[in-house]
Amino acid sequence: MGKGRLEAFSDGVIAIIITIMVLELKVPHEATPAALLPLVPVLLSYVLSFVYVGIYWNNHHHLLAASRLVSGAALWANLHLLFWLSLFPFATAWMGENHFAGAPTAAYGGVLLMAAVAYRVLQRTLIGLHGNDSLLARAIGSDWKGKLSPVLYALGIVSTLRAAWCAQLLYAAVAVMWLVPDRRIENTLGRQGGPG
Template structure:
């Protein structure tokens, strides 16, 4: 299978998952602001899930344009990652209906962490298939560590303080994973320019 086919397959599945997210949004009982406000946990959960999946998609494309080949491990890790991602419409609806439930928030976290870990394994498989350890370099390990630490802190705060804090941790981790690589790349470019002088 070519890289382009796998990328197209992944794009299609993620697009379907993100479309199902919006189709699962509950409709207001009446056409007024009060009815929409009553569904705020649904809109909030949808927003977190949509942007988290979107950030993951952007990060994948930022890394995948540099790879040249894939192997069976890359294909299977992609399928495993998509399997866990396909639970997002279900778990988002579940957590929307039980927003302050610790169990619902932990279920959401389990899916997020499973997607994160399978995505990390996918990155390693891609690096090995291309005879490179670039996906495992120090800066990427720091980014993955920061992502998992933020999610772990969110779980602890959800257990001991307030369950929905978990979702704030998920979106914060998504922001870190999205923006920290750009900061690290800029820093590395500046260091490269200084070394070249």
């Protein structure tokens, strides 16, 4: 089964998710610079989510670039990932409008956690399809970032019971950690003149 339409459909869904989040930046009625101030937390949570969805798109791009084929199970593992990504606009808006309060920050962490789990399921499904000594498996390697992230999200969720800013810090730190693109796959593919 070809991977072209899976890539195209995922591009479409991720493009819409990353764009409709901006609709939560409600236009203020006054035309003064001061009217933008209450929007600052909403804008900050938008920036964080934009970076996260961008990271997912980047990693998805590399993951599929290293895959030669997909299966029915991979299609559903991909839809499962898109489902959790589709909850980003809701979680982002709830957190931004409530100035990073505890419960919305925990809910945001929950969506981050489930998306990370769904991404790993998709990754395992594709590796299972290509074999453990495939280009894909070698390109992904030990995946320490993928193993560490869910732990940090869970820590963040627990920390909202005491201090929500601590969770924010953790979420931002994980984002920074991922901002470096996935050189493993890039390098492995580069050496092999792999697909793109």
